[in-house]
Amino acid sequence: MGNLNKxxxxxxYLKGVGPKKAKLLNKIGIxxxxxxxxxxPRSYEDRRTLKKVSTLENGEKASxxxxxxxxxxxxxxxxxxxxxxxxxxDETGVLYLTWFNQDYIINSIxxxxxxxxxxxxxxxxxxxxxxxxxxxxxxxxxxxxxRIIPIYQLTEKLSxxxxxxxxxxxxxxxxxxxxxxxxxxxxxxxxxxxxxxAIKNIHFPKDRISYKKxxxxxVFEELLLLQLGLLIMKKKNxxxxxxxxxxxxxxxxxxxxLLPYKLTSAQVRVFKEIARxxxxxxxxxxxVQGDVGSGKTIIAxxxxxxxxxxxxxxxxxxxxxxxxAQHYENVKSLLDKFNINCQLLTSNxxxxxxxxxxxxxxxxxxxxxxxxxxxxxxxxSFHKLGLAITDEQHRFxxxxxxxxxxxxxxxxxxxxxxxxxxxTLALILYGDLEVxxxxxxxxxxxxxxxxxxxxxxxxxxxxxxxxxxxxxxxxYIVCPLVEESDSINAQSANELYEILKSNExxxxxxxxxxxxxxxxxxxSIMSKFKxxxxxxLVSTTVIEVGVNVPNANxxxxxxxxxxGLAQLHQLRGRVGRGNYxxxxxxxxxxxxxxxxxxxxxxxxxxxxxxxxxxxxxxxGPGDFFGTRQHGLPELKIANLFSDINTLKIAQSIAFxxxxxxxxxxxxxxxxxxxxxxxxxxxxxxxISFN
Ligand code: ADP
Ligand code: MG
Numbered sequence: 200m201g202n203l204n205k206x207x208x209x210x211x212y213l214k215g216v217g218p219k220k221a222k223l224l225n226k227i228g229i230x231x232x233x234x235x236x237x238x239x240p241r242s243y244e245d246r247r248t249l250k251k252v253s254t255l256e257n258g259e260k261a262s263x264x265x266x267x268x269x270x271x272x273x274x275x276x277x278x279x280x281x282x283x284x285x286x287x288x289d290e291t292g293v294l295y296l297t298w299f300n301q302d303y304i305i306n307s308i309x310x311x312x313x314x315x316x317x318x319x320x321x322x323x324x325x326x327x328x329x330x331x332x333x334x335x336x337x338x339x340x341x342x343x344x345x346r347i348i349p350i351y352q353l354t355e356k357l358s359x360x361x362x363x364x365x366x367x368x369x370x371x372x373x374x375x376x377x378x379x380x381x382x383x384x385x386x387x388x389x390x391x392x393x394x395x396x397a398i399k400n401i402h403f404p405k406d407r408i409s410y411k412k413x414x415x416x417x418v419f420e421e422l423l424l425l426q427l428g429l430l431i432m433k434k435k436n437x438x439x440x441x442x443x444x445x446x447x448x449x450x451x452x453x454x455x456x457l458l459p460y461k462l463t464s465a466q467v468r469v470f471k472e473i474a475r476x477x478x479x480x481x482x483x484x485x486x487v488q489g490d491v492g493s494g495k496t497i498i499a500x501x502x503x504x505x506x507x508x509x510x511x512x513x514x515x516x517x518x519x520x521x522x523x524a525q526h527y528e529n530v531k532s533l534l535d536k537f538n539i540n541c542q543l544l545t546s547n548x549x550x551x552x553x554x555x556x557x558x559x560x561x562x563x564x565x566x567x568x569x570x571x572x573x574x575x576x577x578x579x580s581f582h583k584l585g586l587a588i589t590d591e592q593h594r595f596x597x598x599x600x601x602x603x604x605x606x607x608x609x610x611x612x613x614x615x616x617x618x619x620x621x622x623t624l625a626l627i628l629y630g631d632l633e634v635x636x637x638x639x640x641x642x643x644x645x646x647x648x649x650x651x652x653x654x655x656x657x658x659x660x661x662x663x664x665x666x667x668x669x670x671x672x673x674x675y676i677v678c679p680l681v682e683e684s685d686s687i688n689a690q691s692a693n694e695l696y697e698i699l700k701s702n703e704x705x706x707x708x709x710x711x712x713x714x715x716x717x718x719x720x721x722x723s724i725m726s727k728f729k730x731x732x733x734x735x736l737v738s739t740t741v742i743e744v745g746v747n748v749p750n751a752n753x754x755x756x757x758x759x760x761x762x763g764l765a766q767l768h769q770l771r772g773r774v775g776r777g778n779y780x781x782x783x784x785x786x787x788x789x790x791x792x793x794x795x796x797x798x799x800x801x802x803x804x805x806x807x808x809x810x811x812x813x814x815x816x817x818x819g820p821g822d823f824f825g826t827r828q829h830g831l832p833e834l835k836i837a838n839l840f841s842d843i844n845t846l847k848i849a850q851s852i853a854f855x856x857x858x859x860x861x862x863x864x865x866x867x868x869x870x871x872x873x874x875x876x877x878x879x880x881x882x883x884x885x886i887s888f889n
Contacts, residue, residue: 205376206233213368220365223357235369236377236398239417239836240349243404246317247346253291257322261329262345264337265289267312271305287314295328313337315345333360347410349402366402374399380870381420385852391416401836415845418837422846425832426853427863427871428879434861442482442609443585449508450537451501457536458497465639466494470501472635473613477505477586483611486592488618489637490807491772492644495615496526496747498637499588500533502613507539507566511585511610514568516575516603518591520545520718521725521746526590527569529747534567544570544579547718575602584610592616617769617807646805647775649783651759651798660784661703664735664753668707672779673728673751674735675742677770679758695757696737704735712738740766742773749777759785759801760794764814768807812840832878 210229211221229235246262255261269286276282283304285296296316298304308314318332351362379386379394386393392400397416404410451474455462462470469487476483489495503513515530517523527543534541542556542565559565563582568574584607589600592614604612614632652660664674676699678692696711710724710733721741727733729748736742736751740762754774759767767785774781787798800813839846856868863872 206236206373207231210235210365210369213365213372215368216365220357220361223354224365226354227352227357232369232373235366236373237835238351238366239401241352242350243410244317244348244350246348249315249345251291252289252294252327255294255320255322255327257320260317260319262315262317263289263294263329264313264315265294267308267310267314268293270310271308273302273305287316292327295326296332296334297328297330299331301331308334347404347406370399370402378870380874381423382867382871384867389419389848391419394420414836418842418845419849421834421837422842422849423853424871424875424878425834425837426846426849427856428832428875430853430857431875432879440481442480442611443477443509443511444480445477445505445509445511445585445611447478449505451505451508454501454504454533454537457533460641462497463494463637463639463641465489465637466498469635469637470498472633473498473502474505476633477502477611482609483613484632485613485635486632487613487615487635487637489615490640491617491769492776493617493637493640495590495617495637496529497533499590499613499615500530502586502588503530503567504534504537504539506586506611507537509585510583512560512563512566512568512581512583512607513586513588514570514574514581514584514603514606515588515590516570516572516595516599518571518595519741520547520571521712521721521741522590523569523571524722524725525747530567530569539566540564541567541569544568544573545718546571546573548573572599574606575599579606581606583607586611586613588612589614592618617772618765618811643778644775645778645780647754647771647781647783649771649785649802649805651785651787651802654786654788657786660755660786663782664755665704665707667753667782668734671750672753673731673733673748674753674755675751675770675773676735676737677742677754677756678737678739679761692737692739699735699737707734708732709734710736712736712741714739714741740770742770746773747776748773750779752777752779752781754781754783755786756784757786758788759798760787760789760791764797764800764810765807767801768810771801771805 209221209231210216210224211218213232216224224230224235227238229238244260248262250261250263252263252265255263265287266289267285268288271283271285274282274284279300281300281302283298283301285304285308287294287296313336314334315337316329316332316334318329321328321330348359349363349366351359351366353359353362374395377395377398381391381394385391391397392412392415394416397413400409400413401417404413451470469489473483473485473487476485487495487498499515503515506513515526517526523543523545527541531541540559542559544553544556544560548556556565556568557578557580560568561580561582568579573579587603587606587610589595589603592600600612600614604610668674676695678695692711692713696709700709710728712721712724716724724733724736725746728736728751731750752774754771756762756767756770762770771783774783783801785798785801787794789795797814800810804810837845856863859865860868863869863875
């Protein structure tokens, strides 16, 4: 135990890390020695092979060992640009090392110095140059060159070299204090390397094989802990399977007849599955998955009507106020003929109105509650809750789903999501849920035409938007995603809004929508957009989920390369909801090959599943079905897509461990138990052992 605690030492204890550096490290989430160890490289650069000057090729990145053979010279080709140029050579030729605006170099390199350099080669005439190379004086313990160099995700003012040194020092001092938390029997069974070996080799691999071994070990550990945690959580969540038996007699057929459209056969099938669950004496735990626009809302409404017909209350929780308000309007009008008391509850409903609603929920006067997170508050207490629905489940944590269901006595649970999770993965992440899939879009929908453009084509795009608006349509313009900061995004939306309002679209009616606005303002903008008073809605990604305005047929997304593909797909799903041909225009400002490839996928397909898989392939581990979205620990090295085989192995081993030792109390499992508690309870208490 004492040893483990050492790893919780602050990084400030390391030599060369003062308060300033520590602050920088904190910025990238590193507080302790252990955090440092788990800060894995994003990629590597192989600087093992040294080249000779005569074999250098234009444009290549190379490492060499050279001797400085002349005096440094300084140029000033333009204002604000100073070049330092130093000749160096090996036995095959001369190489000019050049640095821009780094005057200190002149004083740190002398004639006769042997230095190792790494950088990009540029041939100019018959001169060979290396521009802005990384260099170090050659000695036995050279660190920056001559080996495989880890490349880390950095922050301003912290260089890769500095971070590398810090990590190296941490490993030298603390690797001896690390222990294997996985039981030895499992390590032997799977022929994994030891933890200390893995951690050393993931940062500083000697070669490809040692890197692979290290990665295998760390991926397995991460996935094993994830699986153990999930299984423990699930057992707690669904101990009691007894539920409400709703009556077969209901008015849902009446509602279906009243609809202005015919349900798709996928909707009919999915509602049948739900009705069967609701009528059974077991508690329903069902996930409805359907791409954007597949018509999930009506399924929720039918289910709530069914609950009402048996004398039970329902609650439906949505991730944003805009969406909750929209659902509320929608549900109210759909159920108009049924004498149902339906109310909206968000954190903006306060004072007397809120008191009234809380009372109505408690005494049973209110039949259906639609709301945001606000419905989870302790004060919200139901008279007789029979059905709890979570819309856009991917926006909520596992924990919140559980809290909602605790508002009743084993109410039936329905969760809806547009996130297309491959089935294997759904079974792992949502193993406690049955899955229904709406795999069909309503008939008559025209395929959304998607175009990728660059910023030079914007004038044409704007005039196209004006044309469409003249024909009576409406448009969304989504501003660039700045970062995970609502206030900066709001600001950029505001700027774009002002520019467009006074230039390209000065004769049209524009609206602005972002997350920092008051709920009342948001509602009023949204309803103006809905009833056509606003032609163009300039917005941040607050409109990403659920918003439904069938007359809007253009979705223009600025700096589309900054968004995840799944997010682009969600945004695109805001159009194509009516009978008009709809368009999604992606402005790609990036020249990178990966960006182009990603944008091309959006042009080619409208299928959320295909997009999700491609996104994962290209972006690798990251936030897509980022476990964090589910409220689960962040994965630092494993990729749920490419490591699916390891995931399966981890799952079967987790089953076995828990069968023998359900609360991980045995000595060999205790350390895993501790780590799981730490990982899963970071943000909210997901796991407890008793
Ligand atoms: P999502 O699955 O994205 O939540 P919605 O439930 O918002 O989709 O439905 C999108 C639009 O399609 C709504 O305007 C809804 O009224 C309409 N809709 C739903 N089902 C059908 C159907 N079977 N035929 C035609 N339109 C439908
Ligand atoms: Mg929806």
